[in-house]
Amino acid sequence: MDLTVIVVSCNGREMTTACLESVFATVKKAVEVVLVDNGSSDGTADAAAAAFPQARLIRNAENRGFAAAVNQGLRTAKGRVVVLLNNDARPEAGALDGLVDFLDANAKAGMAGPQLVHEDGRPQNSYDNCPTLASSVMNKGLLRLAFPSRYPSKRQSHAEPVEVESLIGASLAVKREVVEKVGPLDEDYFLFLEETDWCLRARKAGYSVMFVPSLRVLHLQGRTREKIRARARVEYVRSLFTYFRKQAPSSHGSLRVLHFFKTGFEWIGALLGVVLTLFLWPRGRRRFAEISYLLLWQVLFCPASFGIAPATWPQASWRQAHV
Numbered sequence: 610m611d612l613t614v615i616v617v618s619c620n621g622r623e624m625t626t627a628c629l630e631s632v633f634a635t636v637k638k639a640v641e642v643v644l645v646d647n648g649s650s651d652g653t654a655d656a657a658a659a660a661f662p663q664a665r666l667i668r669n670a671e672n673r674g675f676a677a678a679v680n681q682g683l684r685t686a687k688g689r690v691v692v693l694l695n696n697d698a699r700p701e702a703g704a705l706d707g708l709v710d711f712l713d714a715n716a717k718a719g720m721a722g723p724q725l726v727h728e729d730g731r732p733q734n735s736y737d738n739c740p741t742l743a744s745s746v747m748n749k750g751l752l753r754l755a756f757p758s759r760y761p762s763k764r765q766s767h768a769e770p771v772e773v774e775s776l777i778g779a780s781l782a783v784k785r786e787v788v789e790k791v792g793p794l795d796e797d798y799f800l801f802l803e804e805t806d807w808c809l810r811a812r813k814a815g816y817s818v819m820f821v822p823s824l825r826v827l828h829l830q831g832r833t834r835e836k837i838r839a840r841a842r843v844e845y846v847r848s849l850f851t852y853f854r855k856q857a858p859s860s861h862g863s864l865r866v867l868h869f870f871k872t873g874f875e876w877i878g879a880l881l882g883v884v885l886t887l888f889l890w891p892r893g894r895r896r897f898a899e900i901s902y903l904l905l906w907q908v909l910f911c912p913a914s915f916g917i918a919p920a921t922w923p924q925a926s927w928r929q930a931h932v
Contacts, residue, residue: 613688676794719816722776723824778804
């Protein structure tokens with residue numbers, strides 16, 4: 610088997626079926642598709658099973674998190690290359706085949722990712738640096754402008770494949786040998802930064818992580834979490850704390866303190882914004898509500914009840930003690 614494509618869903622029936630359709634329509638190599646459904650309540654699993662009986666379906670009774678769901682797929686995968694594909698992603702013709710070909714042709718390359726694009730063709734950030742204390746507590750947009758070589762962004766264009774620190778997990782190809790050497794995704798991450806942690810572990814094991822700009826995947830960025838923005842923001846910061854605790858423990862304490870002050874300053878700025886506009890700016894009100902939720906979470910010492918992960922998540926009690 611050339612390729613295994615693993616798609617994780619949690620609701621989003623139409624997006625998920627469109628994703629599967631695009632995979633079967635664009636991949637020419639021998640491919641198996643594994644859909645791991647994390648307790649969808651909108652009929653996603655049934656719709657996918659009816660439309661694509663050739664796909665392997667794993668049904669979870671509840672939301673187990675992205676990393677745990679991907680690992681379920683990895684345990685059944687037969688392809689020599691595995692692609693993690695968000696259910697809001699649509700590969701263009703040849704994109705996933707091209708990732709397999711690239712990894713086959715480059716012995717040192719362990720992971721590869723395409724150019725992610727918006728519906729109108731505009732590029733998205735498709736790779737990133739691993740989090741640093743500076744990028745986590747300062748304005749990343751300014752860092753990207755001031756230090757583009759250290760903090761890459763979609764403003765940079767590449768004609769040829771380039772080695773990067775980390776790929777965006779919306780479409781990420783990995784050799785089976787890499788999974789066997791460095792292990793699966795770390796399930797201490799419920800959502801966010803699990804692929805960054807994976808890329809770092811692969812690089813530490815001697816593999817290169819490559820961005821291949823000639824291959825394109827449409828990514829409907831943010832559609833899946835539009836209705837849970839505040840909770841998603843908490844989940845991201847929780848994953849950020851987890852990443853530093855695991856990969857940069859000497860900076861973990863400093864990050865916790867500095868991020869609290871960062872959130873506090875953002876809250877003051879958001880409050881001033883809604884006051885000056887007399888609470889008539891919808892986007893300003895939404896931003897104020899999101900930052901208020903994040904600040905409250907930190908003030909309350911990061912309780913597990915905030916964020917996206919349900920109380921039944923196996924690591925919920927663990928993360929409360931270790932975040």
